Amino acid sequence: xxxxxxxxxxxxxxxxxxxxxxxxxxxxxxxxxxxxxxxxxxxxxxxxxxxxxxxxxxxxxxxxxxxxxxxxxxxxxxxxxxxxxxxxxxxxxxxxxxxxxxxxxxxxxxxxxxxxxxxxxxxxxxxxxxxxxxxxxxxxxxxxxxxxxxxxxxxxxxxxxxxxxx
Amino acid sequence: xxxxxxxxxxxxxxxxxxxxxxxxxxxxxxxxxxxxxxxxxxxxxxxxxxxxxxxxxxxxxxxxxxxxxxxxxxxxxxxxxxxxxxxxxxxxxxxxxxxxxxxxxxxxxxxxxxxxxxxxxxxxxxxxxxxxxxxxxxxxxxxxxxxxxxxxxxxxxxxxxxxxxxxxxxxxxxxxxxxxxxxxxxxxxxxxxxxxxxxxxxxxxxxxxxxxxxxxxxxxxxxxxxxxxxxxxxxxxxxxxxxxxxxxxxxxxxxxxxxxxxxxxxxxxxxxxxxxxxxxxxxxxxxxxxxxxxxxxxxxxxxxxxxxxxxxxxxxxxxxxxxxxxxxxxxxxxxxxxxxxxxxxxxxxxxxxxxxxxxxxxxxxxxxxxxxxxxxxxxxxxxxxxxxxxxxxxxxxxxxxxxxxxxxxxxxxxxxxxxxxxxxxxxxxxxxxxxxxxxxxxxxxxxxxxxxxxxxxxxxxxxxxxxxxxxxxxxxxxxxxxxxxxxxxxxxxxxxxxxxxxxxxxxxxxxxxxxxxxxxxxxxxxxxxxxxxxxxxxxxxxxxxxxxxxxxxxx
Ligand code: SF4
Numbered sequence: 001x002x003x004x005x006x007x008x009x010x011x012x013x014x015x016x017x018x019x020x021x022x023x024x025x026x027x028x029x030x031x032x033x034x035x036x037x038x039x040x041x042x043x044x045x046x047x048x049x050x051x052x053x054x055x056x057x058x059x060x061x062x063x064x065x066x067x068x069x070x071x072x073x074x075x076x077x078x079x080x081x082x083x084x085x086x087x088x089x090x091x092x093x094x095x096x097x098x099x100x101x102x103x104x105x106x107x108x109x110x111x112x113x114x115x116x117x118x119x120x121x122x123x124x125x126x127x128x129x130x131x132x133x134x135x136x137x138x139x140x141x142x143x144x145x146x147x148x149x150x151x152x153x154x155x156x157x158x159x160x161x162x163x164x165x166x
Numbered sequence: 167x168x169x170x171x172x173x174x175x176x177x178x179x180x181x182x183x184x185x186x187x188x189x190x191x192x193x194x195x196x197x198x199x200x201x202x203x204x205x206x207x208x209x210x211x212x213x214x215x216x217x218x219x220x221x222x223x224x225x226x227x228x229x230x231x232x233x234x235x236x237x238x239x240x241x242x243x244x245x246x247x248x249x250x251x252x253x254x255x256x257x258x259x260x261x262x263x264x265x266x267x268x269x270x271x272x273x274x275x276x277x278x279x280x281x282x283x284x285x286x287x288x289x290x291x292x293x294x295x296x297x298x299x300x301x302x303x304x305x306x307x308x309x310x311x312x313x314x315x316x317x318x319x320x321x322x323x324x325x326x327x328x329x330x331x332x333x334x335x336x337x338x339x340x341x342x343x344x345x346x347x348x349x350x351x352x353x354x355x356x357x358x359x360x361x362x363x364x365x366x367x368x369x370x371x372x373x374x375x376x377x378x379x380x381x382x383x384x385x386x387x388x389x390x391x392x393x394x395x396x397x398x399x400x401x402x403x404x405x406x407x408x409x410x411x412x413x414x415x416x417x418x419x420x421x422x423x424x425x426x427x428x429x430x431x432x433x434x435x436x437x438x439x440x441x442x443x444x445x446x447x448x449x450x451x452x453x454x455x456x457x458x459x460x461x462x463x464x465x466x467x468x469x470x471x472x473x474x475x476x477x478x479x480x481x482x483x484x485x486x487x488x489x490x491x492x493x494x495x496x497x498x499x500x501x502x503x504x505x506x507x508x509x510x511x512x513x514x515x516x517x518x519x520x521x522x523x524x525x526x527x528x529x530x531x532x533x534x535x536x537x538x539x540x541x542x543x544x545x546x547x548x549x550x551x552x553x554x555x556x557x558x559x560x561x562x563x564x565x566x567x568x569x570x571x572x573x574x575x576x577x578x579x580x581x582x583x584x585x586x587x588x589x590x591x592x593x594x595x596x597x598x599x600x601x602x603x604x605x606x607x608x609x610x611x612x613x614x615x616x617x618x619x620x621x622x623x624x625x626x627x628x629x630x631x632x633x634x635x636x637x638x639x640x641x642x643x644x645x646x647x648x649x650x651x652x653x654x655x656x657x658x659x660x661x662x663x664x665x666x667x668x669x670x671x672x673x674x675x676x677x678x679x680x681x682x683x684x685x686x687x688x689x690x691x692x693x694x695x696x697x698x699x700x701x702x703x704x705x706x707x708x709x710x711x712x713x714x715x716x717x718x719x720x721x
Contacts, residue, residue, distance in 0.1 A: 064405075086204050086287065088327030092405050095324055100439055116188060116197075116205055123323035136196075146184045149176050151317040152393075154324065158444045160393075161317070162451035165173060 003137050005118070005129040006106070008144065010137055013130065015056060015077065017110060036079050036108075039063050042071075050074060058110060061089040065096040072103045077128070082111035091124045098125035098155045115143035125155035167228050167536065168313045168458045170278045177320065178275045181282055185209050186268035193265070208326070210256075210284030211267055212588075219586065220259045220267055221284040222274060226294040226312040226336070227255035227539040231526040234537050236277045238522035244270050249522070251507060251515040253579060253630055254333070255293050255539040256284055260586050282320060287328045289319035289400070293335045295343040296540035299459060300502050300548045302494040306355040306363055308338035310456040311392070314447065318393050325400045329407035330415035332400070333372075345541065347371045347380045347661040348633060350417045351399060356386070363389050369399060369429065370421030373627035377663045378418045383430035390447045391437075397445060398437035402429070462534050462549060467499025471552035486612065487559050487570040499552050503533075505545040505567035506577065510602035512566070513595045514580040515543030524565045532558050541630075542579050544572065575617040575684075576602045579630060583623030583640060584647065590623035592640025592647035597621055597676055604677035605684075614684065617697045620655070633657040635698040636683065637664040638676065649676055653683070653709055654701040667710045682713045 004013040015034040018027050018041070026041045029052065036056040042049060049055050056077035057068060072078070078097060080090035090109075097103040108128035109121045114135040121129065122144055131140045153160040170178070185206075192202040206212075210221035222237070229237075237257060241249050244266050245259045252258055262270060274280055283290055292315045294308045295301060315334060319325075325332070337344040338355040346352025352368035365387040371380025387395050406424075408414045421429045478485045493502040505525065508514050517525070525545060529537045532554045533547035540546060545567070550558055562568035571577045578601065581587065583594030598621055605611055620634030631637030637652040648670035655664030671679055686709050687697050701709070 085201075086327045087409060088325070089405055089409075091324045091327070092401050114201075116201075117326075120321075120323040120326050139196075147177065147180045147321065149173050149180070150323075151177070151320050152322050153444050154322075160445055161173060162448065162454070163444060165171075165454075 002133070003131075004108075005131060005137065005141055007127055008141070010141060015108075017058065017079070017130075034076055036077065036110075039067065042068075056106070056108075058108075059090065059093060061087045063093075065093040065101065069097075069101045072097070072101055072105075075105065077106035077108055078103065079108040079110045079130075080126075082109060082113060082117075085112040085114070085117045091120065094121070094124040094126055095155050099158075113140075115140040118143045119146050123150065123154040123156050167230060167309075168225075168455070174317075175275075175278070178278070178280050178282075181209075181280060181321075182268065182271045182275050185271055189264065189268050204286060204327075207286035208283060208288055209267075209271070210281035211264075212285065213264075217261045218264050218267070220262050220270060220281060221252070222257050222259070222279060222281050223284045223291045224255050224257060224279075224539050225316050226292055226298065226309060227296050227541070228298075228309065229537045229539065230277075231529045231535040231537065233277045233279055234522050234526040234529065236274060236279065238519040238526070240270055240273060241519040241522065247520075248516050248518045250513065250582060251517065251539050251543045251545070253541050253543060253581070253628055254291060255296070255541055256291055257539070258582070260582070285331070287330050287332075288326055289322060289328075289332045289334065292316055292319070293333070293344055293349075293541060295337055295339055296538045296544075296546050297343065297493060297502055297548065298338065298538075299461075300495050300497070300500070301339050301341075301343075302496050303340040304338055304496060305340065305357060306338040307456075307459055308336040308344070308355055309459045310452065311338075311353070311355060311365075312336050313455050313458070314392070314451070315396070318396065318445075322400075324397075325404055328400075328404055329409045330412065330417075332403070332417065334396075342658045342661075343540075345630070345633065345657045345661065348373055348377075348630070348657070349380065351396070352380050358386065365389065365392060367395065367399075370418040370426065371661075372416055372418045373630055373632045374416065375413055375625045375627075376416075376418065377627070377632040378422060379661050379663065380418075381421065381426035383426055383433065389452070390449075391441055392447060393445045394440040394443060395433070395437055397440050398433045401436055402432050406432075461497070464497045464500065465551070467497075467551065467553075469498040471499060474552040474555055477556045483570075484556060484559055486608070487568060488555065489612075490570045490572045490574060491568070492555065493546075501550050501552055501555060503547040503550050503555070503558055503562075504540070504572045505547065505562055505565070506569040506571055507544050507567065508571055508577045508602075509566055509569045510576065510606065511599060513582075513585075514578050514598055517545070521565050521567065524561070525567070528558065528561055528565075542572075542577065544577070570608070571611065573616050573618075574611045575605050575614055575619060576611060578602065578619045578621060579634065580621040581623050581628035583621070583629075587623060587628075589626060590640060591625075591642040592623050592649065593673070594621040594623040594629060594638075594640060597638060597640075597649065597673060600673070600677045601680050604681060614688070615694070615696055618655075618657070619680075630657070631655070632663045633661060634664060635701070636680065641670055643670070647673060649673065651679060651683075651713075653706050654698060656698055665706050667706050668714055679713055683709050686712050 002013040058079035335349040367384040368380035538546035584590035622629035633655040652664035
């Protein structure tokens, strides 16, 4: 079984990540169980997915939150991919989904996810972290406590320190 | 200057612990080289040509004497007894052992210092005017705004992994000593007709491979909205800046591709959503930060101290030093003194542990315990009484920091280059020294007047050669080191980029080439015309003709 961090707990992963084929083709979807499909597949197979239910969608780092803003009510979860942790575009997508489009469900970081970045992700609104399989998930969890004070407001704590400093 | 409270201290302490853990995991093989590199860079740690290099932040160039002594301690304890002040008002140590870096950071944290975001693809140390708070031409003190930006940018989670590095500079004086037009964001503090403080925002300036002067995208930003507007600019850049090619990843390329008008419009669209949100600055916060930068208790002094004037009249060497190294102060009877780190034979910007300790003592005795770093790589004592100038001069001579050359040809801005930097195409320090040796006649230097020479060892342009009146760039030709010369660059309000005069030269030829260029200037100047004005008036052709007539070039 694969483990994942959700809401600060290490739990069994309940969702299967579906990627595009190398040629960009869509994978056959399993008949049951929670799945996370690529944005393009959601756009192409919208009706079928709505009929199937229990699915989420994931965005690559060069895709934009705006494209799913009107649909967020349909998703069991949204995942945002970090092809390499130095690609920070999905930090902005996460904040837009939460702060601007009001997404309240599970927001999952996938890809190059490990101890040294998950606090940044959490501050941008992620609440689930699919830690890279070759990294120690227990160690990674501790990364959420690397800092306990922040200067600027972000999604997890919208008030900047200057509105809280007393 | 700003003093940490428990919150500020905790954030720095937690960073020390985090970096200690990252270093441990790297040494234990739990973090790969590729993973550790961006993490250590965000803490200013490079692996250089011979050893690691640690860049310590000097926020907007302001230090107290205790911090200067700590820098001396670090140079002595963990390095080879010296540090190097950079063109971004920071200090670099060239020889620390990787295993010692966590302890160096712990030592720094005891004097409210750190190395946070001094490198890497994140928001870097915000830079400003080295004479902030004391300059005779100041409109608004930029330091509170720099500190507000420092706090906002420190570990900003959304902007921790930008397409490329990001540099912000703030100016609050009539003259722009912070070079804001060659920064990713340049902030000019202005006042409107009602006397209210606000900002003019420039974006997309920068040097490097594609030098560009920043464009004004927001002529008036009301002060409370500074941070939400910066959030909007950074978000647009984070999302749309190129990530496929590191040479095209700076914001200037995005601004140029979109046009400044379209970029500004995109920022406005984003800002509409962020404006008036919780990040809107409060009057209480502006007041809280500003109170750290109020004027010290100045003594009421006559504007022109009699003994000082007498010393100036009777001692030509002192008068010369005053002419170049003493800067007009807003408070009558006071002066700001620039200690020159540009003595011939010493790498520009270098200071030893003993010199740093001596500077700390000087500042305690004569400058209310404060020191500044300039982006021209010199140190400043900002609060010296005119009556003390003679004594300060005598002591600065003992330290070796009294060369009377500020703003003159030998006050060369120079990156570490091939002697230290692993990115270099060519050495830069020996080039500076060769030029300084050629121009060793002080009378002649004074006669030549204001002249900026800037040297970079590669296209990364840390020596800001594009804005030097004379710029020198190290280039690689088939594995050997050559130097390209450009003329006519300027920093400040009328920032301009220098033009390359032609094929490059070998190291040995450079002092002669500079001499030829200077000769053309001396022959052509009218009255007290400055070098760069002559270049503007005549263009580069006559200089080019003279220099290449002598066949010094390599093609
Ligand atoms: S300009 Fe090039 S050689 Fe000089 S310090 Fe910067 S990167 Fe190194």
